[in-house]
Amino acid sequence: MIGDIENLRIHFYGVQGSGSIFPLKEERDDIRMNSDLDLLEKVFSKLQDKTSANNTLDCSLEEILDGPLTKDSLKRFRDSLAPQEPTIFGGWTTCFRLETSDGYDIVIDCGSGFRLCAQDLDIKWRDQEQRTLYILGTHAHFDHTEGFDQSNVCFDPRNHIHFFANRSYLTSLDRHLGIFSHQANRNDEGRPTPLNYEMMPASFESTEIRDTVNDGAEPNQMVSQYHDLGEPIQIGKTTIQPFSVFHPDPCLGYRIEHNGKVFVFCTDHELRRGDNPDFPLQVASLEAEQRLIEQAMNADVLYRDGQFLRAEYDAKKPLGGAIGVPRKDWGHSCIEDVVDMAIKANVGRTYIGHHDPSRSWSELIKIDADLAKQSEQAGLHFEMAKAETIIDL
Ligand SMILES: [Zn+2]
Ligand SMILES: [Zn+2]
Numbered sequence: 001m002i003g004d005i006e007n008l009r010i011h012f013y014g015v016q017g018s019g020s021i022f023p024l025k026e027e028r029d030d031i032r033m034n035s036d037l038d039l040l041e042k043v044f045s046k047l048q049d050k051t052s053a054n055n056t057l058d059c060s061l062e063e064i065l066d067g068p069l070t071k072d073s074l075k076r077f078r079d080s081l082a083p084q085e086p087t088i089f090g091g092w093t094t095c096f097r098l099e100t101s102d103g104y105d106i107v108i109d110c111g112s113g114f115r116l117c118a119q120d121l122d123i124k125w126r127d128q129e130q131r132t133l134y135i136l137g138t139h140a141h142f143d144h145t146e147g148f149d150q151s152n153v154c155f156d157p158r159n160h161i162h163f164f165a166n167r168s169y170l171t172s173l174d175r176h177l178g179i180f181s182h183q184a185n186r187n188d189e190g191r192p193t194p195l196n197y198e199m200m201p202a203s204f205e206s207t208e209i210r211d212t213v214n215d216g217a218e219p220n221q222m223v224s225q226y227h228d229l230g231e232p233i234q235i236g237k238t239t240i241q242p243f244s245v246f247h248p249d250p251c252l253g254y255r256i257e258h259n260g261k262v263f264v265f266c267t268d269h270e271l272r273r274g275d276n277p278d279f280p281l282q283v284a285s286l287e288a289e290q291r292l293i294e295q296a297m298n299a300d301v302l303y304r305d306g307q308f309l310r311a312e313y314d315a316k317k318p319l320g321g322a323i324g325v326p327r328k329d330w331g332h333s334c335i336e337d338v339v340d341m342a343i344k345a346n347v348g349r350t351y352i353g354h355h356d357p358s359r360s361w362s363e364l365i366k367i368d369a370d371l372a373k374q375s376e377q378a379g380l381h382f383e384m385a386k387a388e389t390i391i392d393l
Contacts, residue, residue, distance in 0.1 A: 004101075005099050005100065005101045005392070006101060006392060006393070007100075007101050007258045007259045007260075007261045007392075007393050008098055008099070008100060008101070008238075008256070008258045008261055008263060008392075008393040009098065009099040009390060009391070009392050009393075010096060010097075010098055010263055010301065010389075010390070010391040010392075010393065011096060011097040011098075011099070011117070011120070011389075011390055012090075012096055012303075012351070012353075012385060012386065012387055012388065012389040012390070013090075013092060013095040013096065013097065013113030013114065013116050013117045013387060013388075014090065014092035014093045014094050014095040014096075014109075014111045014112060014113020014114070014116075014147075014387060015089070015090060015092075015094070015113075015303075015351075015353035015354070015355060015385035015386065015387050016089075016090065016091055016092055016093050016094075016111075016112075016143075016353075016354070016355050016357065016387075017093070017094075017143065017268075017305065017307050017332065017353070017354030017355055017356055017357065018093070018143050018307075018354075018356065018357050019093065019143060019357040020091050020092055020093055020111075020112045020357075021091040021357045022091050023091070023360075023361050024360075027360055027361045027362060030361075030362055031086045031087070031088075031361065032086075034084075034086070035083065035084065035086045038083055038084045039078070039081065039083045042081040042082075042083065043081065046064075046081065047064070050063075050064065064077070065077050087361070087364075087365050087368070087386065088386060088387070088388070089355060089361055089364050089384070089385075089386050089387065090113075090386060090387020090388060091387075092111060092112040092113035092115075092116065092147070092387060093111030093112045093113060093143035093144070093146060093147070094108075094109040094111035094113065094138075094143060094144050094267055094353075094354070095107065095108070095109050095110060095111045095112070095113030095114040095116075095117050095147060096108040096109065096265065096303070097117050097120070097121075098238075098256065098263070100235075100236060100237065100238050100258055101237070101258065101259065102236040102237050102238075103236070104132075104134065104235050104236050104238065105121060105124075105133055105134065106134045106135075106136065106235060106238065106240075106256075107133060107134070107135045107136070108135075108136045108137075108138065108254065108265050109135075109136075109137060109138055109144040109145075109267065110135065110137075110144065110145055110146070110147045110148040110151070111143050111144050111145070111146060111147050112143075112146055112147040112150070113147060113387065114147030114148060114150070114151050115147050115150045115151050117151070118151035118152045118153045119152065121133065121152075121153060122152050122153075125159075128158075129158060130158070131156075131158050131159045131160065132159075132160045132161075132162060133153060133159065133160070133161050133162070134162050134164065134235055135161060135162070135163045135164070135165075136163075136164050136165065136240065136242075136252075136254055136265075137163055137164070137165025137166070137169035137170070137173075137252075138165075138169070138251050138252050138253070138254075138265075138267050138268060139166065139168060139169055139247060139249045139250060139251035139252065139268060140168040140169050140171065140172035140249050141249055141268065144169075144267070144268075145169070145172050145173060148173060148177075149177060149193050149195045149200075153202060154179075154200040154202050155199075155200060155201060155202065156201070156202055157201035157202065158202075159202040159203070160202065160203045160204075160205065161202055161203070161204050161205070162204075162205040162206075162207070163204070163205065163206045163207065164207045164209055164227065164233055164240075164242075165206070165207075165208070165209060165252070166208065166209055166210065166250050166251075166252055167208055167210065167220070167223075167250075168249055168250055170206050170208060170222055170223065171222070174206075174222045176188070176191050176192060176193055176196070177193070177195060177196050177197055177200070178196050178197040179197045179200060179204040180204055180205075180206045180221075180222035180223070180224070181221050181222040182197055183221075184196040184197060205224045206222060206223055206224050207223075207224060207225050207226070207227050207233075208220070208223045208225075208226050208227070209226075209227050209228075209229055209233075209242050209252060210226060210227075210228070210229060211228070211229045211230070212226050212227075212228040212229075213228060213230065229242055229243070229244065237258055237259065238256060238257070238258045239256075239257045239258070240254055240255070240256050240257075241254065241255040241256075241257075241295065242254055243255070243291050243292070243295050244288060244291065245266055245268070245269035245288045245291075245292060246269055246270050246271075246272065246284055246285040246287075246288035246289070246331075247268045247269060247270060247331040248329065248330075248331045249331075251267075251268050251269065251331075253265060253266035253267075253269065253292060253295065255295040255296070255299070258393070261300050261393040262298070262299040262300050262301075263299065263300065263301045263302075263303075263393065264292075264295055264296045264299045264301070264302045264303070264304075264347075265303050266292055266296075266302070266303065266304045266305065267303070267304075267305050267353070267354055268305050268331055268332065268354060269288065269289075269292065269304070269305055269331075269332075269333060270285055270305075270329070270330070270331045270332055270333055271285060271286075271289045271333045271334070271337045271341070272285035272286075272328065272329070273310075273313060273314070273328060273334070274328065281329065289341070292304075292341070293341060293344055293345045296341075296342075296345040296347055297345050297346065298345070298346050298347070299345065299347050299348065300347075300348045300349065300393055301347070301348065301349045301350075301351070301391060301393065302342060302345075302347045302349070302350045302351070303350075303351045303353055303385060304333070304338050304341075304342075304350065304351075304352060304353070305332050305333050305338075305352075305353065305354035306332075306333050306334065306335040306337075306338040306352035306353070306354070307327075307330075307332035307333065307354050307355065307356045308327050308332060308333070308334050308335070308356065309334060309335055309336070309367070310334045310335075310336045310337070311324075312324070312327060312334075313326075313327040313328065313334050314326070315327070319356055319358050319359065320356065320357075320358020320359065321358070332354060335352055335367065335371075338350065338352050338382075339352075339371070339374060339378075339382055342380060342382060343378055343380065346380070347380065348380065348381065349380075349381040349383070349391075350380070350381065350382045350383070351383055351384075351385040351389070352371070352382065352383070352384055352385060353384075353385035355384070355385075364384050367384055368383060368384040371383055371384060
C-alpha cells in the first residue's frame with residue numbers, strides 16, 4: 001500500500017511506441033528461465049550452508065522449510081530468498097498519470113495504457129461525486145489517442161474531462177467521436193470506432209494550446225478556450241509549461257512543477273541526424289532539442305522518447321527485420337542522444353521510452369543493463385522505461 005502523496009506521484013501506464021505489443025512465447029520462456037535460475041541458485045547456495053564436511057546434507061526438509069512441506073511453507077521459504085523480480089516492460093502505448101498532493105489527477109496522453117489508468121481512477125473516485133480529470137495531449141498519432149474510447153471514464157455521467165492539447169490532438173478525438181463539437185461523421189466509411197459522444201455521458205471540455213501571440217486564436221466550434229503556448233497552465237499548485245518538440249505531426253512536451261519538484265515529459269521528439277546543418281528540418285530539430293534541454297535543466301525526472309539505437313537509426317543494424325532501414329524523419333530519437341542530453345541538462349533520473357514495437361524484451365533488458373553501467377559512470381540515473389513504474393517526488 002502506498003502512502004500519502006508528498007508532491008507528485010507519477011504512474012507509468014504505457015511506455016510502448018507506435019503500437020501495443022505482447023511478448024512472444026520465446027521471450028516469456030526466457031524471462032521465466034532467468035527467474036527460475038535465479039531462484040534455484042539461491043536455493044542451492046542455502047542448502048550448501050547446511051552441508052556437512054563430507055558434502056552431504058545435514059538436516060531435515062522440515063528444518064530447511066521451517067515446517068512441513070506445504071504451499072505456505074514453500075512461499076515463506078521462497079520469500080526469504082528474495083528472488084529477483086522479472087523485468088516487465090509492459091506492452092501498452094503512451095499514457096502517464098500524475099497525482100498531486102492537492103488532490104488533482106493529470107493524465108498525459110491516451111494510448112492503450114489509458115484503459116488501465118481509467119480502472120485506477122474508478123477505484124480512487126469510487127465515492128466521489130465531483131470528478132474532474134485533466135488530460136494533457138501531446139499529438140494526434142494513434143498510439144497517443146487509441147485508448148481513449150476504451151476507458152471507463154467516458155461512460156460515467158459524473159466525470160468531467162478537460163483536455164489541454166494542440167489543435168490536431170483535439171481534432172483527432174473529435175472527428176469521429178464528436179465529444180467537443182457534438183458533430184460526428186457517423187456515416188463515414190472506415191471510421192475507427194463504433195462509438196460517438198451520444199454514447200458517452202461524461203462531459204468534455206477542450207482548451208487548445210497554440211501560439212496565440214503569433215498565430216492568433218482561430219475560432220473553432222470544438223474549442224472551449226485557448227491557451228497561449230508560452231504561458232504556464234496552472235492546475236491547483238501544479239504549474240505546467242508546454243513546449244513544442246520536433247515530430248512529423250505537431251507535438252508538445254510538458255514541464256510539470258509542483259512544490260519545486262520537476263518532471264519533464266517528452267514523447268515523440270527527434271534529434272535529427274542529418275548531414276546538412278542548414279536544411280530547414282535539421283534547423284527545426286536542433287532548435288527543439290535546445291528548448292527541451294532548457295526545460296529539462298536540473299529536472300528531477302525526465303521521460304523521453306529513445307526508440308532507436310544510433311546504428312539502427314543509421315540503417316547499419318536491422319531492427320525487427322532482415323535489413324537495416326534508415327529512420328531519419330520517423331520522428332524519434334536515439335538512446336545514445338537521450339543519455340547525452342540528460343547529462344547536459346543534469347537530469348536526476350531519465351526514463352527512456354516509446355520502445356519500438358519490433359524490439360524484443362531481451363534486447364530491452366540488455367540495453368537497460370548498459371544504461372545501468374553508464375548511470376554509474378555519470379553519477380545520474382538512466383533507465384529503459386517500464387510500465388507499472390510509480391515514482392514519488
Ligand atoms: Zn508515438
Ligand atoms: Zn508520433
